[in-house]
Amino acid sequence: MSIKEMIAIDNLSYTYPDGTKALDAVSLRIYKKECVGIIGPNGAGKSTLLLHLNGILKGQGVVKISGEEVRDDNLCDIRRSVGIVFQDPEDQLFMPTVEDDVAFGPINLGYDRKEIESSVNGALEDVDMIKAKKRISHHLSFGEKKRIALATILSMKPYILALDEPTSNLDPKGRCEIMQALAKFDKTKIIATHDLDMVFELCSRTIIFDKGRLVADGPAKEILSDKALLEKHNLLLPFCLQR
Amino acid sequence: MHLPEIDKYSNLNSFFHSWDPRVKIISFSILIIVIALLPNITPAAIAFLMASVLLILSKIPVIFVLKQLRWVFFIIFFFLIVMPFTVPGDAMLRLGLLTASQKGFDLAVLIALRAVSMVIIIFPMFGTSEFHRSLKALQKLKVPNKIIQMIMFAYRYIFVFLEMLSRMLTAARARLFNRRTDMFTLRTIGNLTGMLFVRGYEKTERIYQAMQSRGYTGSLSIQDEFRLTGKDFAKAFLIIGMSVLLNITGICLCP
Numbered sequence: 471m472s473i474k475e476m477i478a479i480d481n482l483s484y485t486y487p488d489g490t491k492a493l494d495a496v497s498l499r500i501y502k503k504e505c506v507g508i509i510g511p512n513g514a515g516k517s518t519l520l521l522h523l524n525g526i527l528k529g530q531g532v533v534k535i536s537g538e539e540v541r542d543d544n545l546c547d548i549r550r551s552v553g554i555v556f557q558d559p560e561d562q563l564f565m566p567t568v569e570d571d572v573a574f575g576p577i578n579l580g581y582d583r584k585e586i587e588s589s590v591n592g593a594l595e596d597v598d599m600i601k602a603k604k605r606i607s608h609h610l611s612f613g614e615k616k617r618i619a620l621a622t623i624l625s626m627k628p629y630i631l632a633l634d635e636p637t638s639n640l641d642p643k644g645r646c647e648i649m650q651a652l653a654k655f656d657k658t659k660i661i662a663t664h665d666l667d668m669v670f671e672l673c674s675r676t677i678i679f680d681k682g683r684l685v686a687d688g689p690a691k692e693i694l695s696d697k698a699l700l701e702k703h704n705l706l707l708p709f710c711l712q713r
Numbered sequence: 714m715h716l717p718e719i720d721k722y723s724n725l726n727s728f729f730h731s732w733d734p735r736v737k738i739i740s741f742s743i744l745i746i747v748i749a750l751l752p753n754i755t756p757a758a759i760a761f762l763m764a765s766v767l768l769i770l771s772k773i774p775v776i777f778v779l780k781q782l783r784w785v786f787f788i789i790f791f792f793l794i795v796m797p798f799t800v801p802g803d804a805m806l807r808l809g810l811l812t813a814s815q816k817g818f819d820l821a822v823l824i825a826l827r828a829v830s831m832v833i834i835i836f837p838m839f840g841t842s843e844f845h846r847s848l849k850a851l852q853k854l855k856v857p858n859k860i861i862q863m864i865m866f867a868y869r870y871i872f873v874f875l876e877m878l879s880r881m882l883t884a885a886r887a888r889l890f891n892r893r894t895d896m897f898t899l900r901t902i903g904n905l906t907g908m909l910f911v912r913g914y915e916k917t918e919r920i921y922q923a924m925q926s927r928g929y930t931g932s933l934s935i936q937d938e939f940r941l942t943g944k945d946f947a948k949a950f951l952i953i954g955m956s957v958l959l960n961i962t963g964i965c966l967c968p
Binding site: 521524526546549550553554556558560561562564565566567569570573574575577578579583586606607608622623626 | 868920925930
């Protein structure tokens with residue numbers, strides 16, 4: 471194993487209880503500080519793959535994080551290492567206040583009071599939302615909720631950020647703010663999205679999924695410029711390349 | 714869709730707002746229990762006056778409280794109508810074949826006074842602290858963690874589900890749906906309700922996954938942020954003192 475290998479997936483398959491095959495013999499490697507965009511049509515298995523990274527879903531095959539296989543007995547360590555930001559921030563913000571939500575992970579990790587305070591403040595500053603610390607979660611705007619959802623993960627100081635549609639339903643300013651926040655994190659990032667312009671701008675590598683299979687993997691600019699490949703998998707060129 | 718929030722006026726500044734929520738909940742709970750046990754109308758009327766004074770002291774607008782009390786009034790009205798005609802006793806009024814008894818009427822008034830007083834006290838009790846602080850106080854008071862989680866999630870997500878229902882109703886109206894008294898309306902409302910349950914179930918799955926991702930293993934830990942002062946105990950002494958006096962009045966006036 472290379473020292474830089476952060477995620478190693480071998481022959482991962484997953485079928486939902488209703489019989490839908492979401493992942494079909496997926497194998498891939500993601501290296502330290504890489505920013506990888508995972509794209510594909512709806513139902514391609516992008517979100518399902520992310521849920522395997524910290525053991526929320528368990529399919530057939532092997533998933534290793536920093537060389538450690540994801541098992542029931544090391545889930546706490548794995549979840550500390552891999553932070554998943556869900557598509558709908560309403561799913562992620564379940565505590566009454568922003569502060570409680572951002573502190574939820576650190577408390578579960580057994581941090582002491584000072585560590586909790588500093589990780590909450592640090593995470594909120596990272597997403598430029600420190601002023602919202604005492605606010606009630608359900609009073610936030612959608613864009614604010616997206617940024618706080620990111621902070622809830624950052625407070626656990628993960629090495630790997632897995633983001634599911636981080637820019638969906640955001641206005642242009644909100645999208646820009648999220649992208650700026652993501653760009654400044656010096657971590658391994660995996661972004662499952664339909665926002666190909668964001669992938670073009672942020673990611674060094676792109677993987678295409680279709681019908682649960684990994685169908686293309688390569689440098690972002692190369693993959694995103696391949697019109698025929700994108701169209702074959704119900705995708706289009708990013709707007710920035712359509713002119 | 715609007716949903717009243719009990720802590721809407723928790724940002725005001727009153728005698729109760731600055732009170733430690735733990736001591737406040739214990740003190741008012743004692744008062745509520747005493748009111749629930751009052752044996753006759755006179756002490757119940759005193760309790761109603763007491764509750765009204767406490768409400769005024771809390772600075773929560775009376776109009777807001779009255780609006781929230783409308784369902785309580787509806788149930789009490791039902792009691793006031795039914796009980797005089799169903800509890801046997803000396804006749805107070807005759808309406809054709811029906812006879813209203815004085816005992817039934819007195820009992821209905823007693824229940825009404827006690828119920829309204831207790832519900833009014835809920836407002837200075839929970840309406841003068843932010844709801845999440847009250848929950849933290851309940852947790853500190855060793856209320857079972859599962860109950861705290863149920864209340865917290867219900868309070869957090871009721872707004873989300875009402876918005877979901879509102880969007881579904883808007884989508885139905887956009888396709889010319891009008892509520893009428895017919896099978897189609899009933900079927901549509903049934904389908905909307907069913908869909909709300911399905912979506913609710915899916916949402917709970919995702920929330921649970923998000924919680925697991927952040928190390929949740931079944932119990933919820935909340936940061937402690939309370940500091941007790943002498944003033945908190947003085948206020949508790951006052952409310953518990955009022956409860957004792959009310960109880961003595963109830964015992965003395967008991968026939």
